[in-house]
Amino acid sequence: LMLDTIEISDLQSFAEKVSPLSPDYICIHTSADLSGVGESMHLLEYAKKIEIIRRVLPDAKIAVAGGISPDNLSHVFPLKPDVVIAGRSIWEAEDPARVASEIKKRLEKGS
Template sequence: MILLQLANDTHVKSDFIRTAEEVADYIDIIEVGTPAILAHGTSLVREISDRLPDHTILADMKIVDGGYVEAVMAFENGADIVTVLGFASFKTISEVRRAADEFGGEMMLDTIEISDLESFAEKVSPLSPEYVCVHTSADLSGVGESMHLLEYAKKIEIIRRVLPETKIAVAGGISSDNLSHVFPLKPNVVIAGRSIWEAEDPARVASEIKKRLEKAHEIRKHA
């Protein structure tokens, strides 16, 4: 199964909650995005976890220092997955690992701005990350753009070779317009943000993306 993650980045709390609840039927992982956490703290993670108890909740903390303390803040408030930047020190990432293990949670490493993927993957291999996110920042990727997605295949090949047990997530301007460039990457998680929460009808867009991911999974399964 290819999981669909909503990167809900809006910092307006009422909009955040409304969108999360509107699209919940089509989303596997509800992400409390970095802007939302900066605006409202990890208490928003708790609120979303309480409102949508059957969903996996990801806190996009983008931890780069204070790994244990910051990860615990998210896990204590109901996060199932916490993100840490891949270029953080090994000690910081290992402290996030420690917090995840303590709370029965998971860790997602974000490869944003990492150029040497092989060295990165070798560095984190002893920590057995559950997820690695191949990511182009929002400042560099427009919704529906695809040029950066064409560069993901080689990156994912490296990660899968060094970290064969790790699930691959892909992010960066993903929408229904460029899903055809995502399918060949065979990701475990597809992360869509602005294409959903900025849409006039977020539920319709989320439903369309989810249906296409399910169809791609069936084709892959029978290939």
């Protein structure tokens, strides 16, 4: 079971409420479109949100989604998510296969 947190304003309450479900994954999903701060700056919020989830739901694995691209993967690596979801950076690319391959290679290398 993966629960998505897009548009969840009170992550602490959400995590406490879903705790009895013992979710396998929590997707920290911050839409770059909805963040109002641009493509990369919203990634800084992931650290705070991940800390809450790891404290309240220590057994849940962490997925991150929203505005992730090859250009900002360096902000994602220190957070040590279990899953990285990239969408728009791939489907809007002139060469989606190249971008997907680059993201995959960088994730495998961890840098």
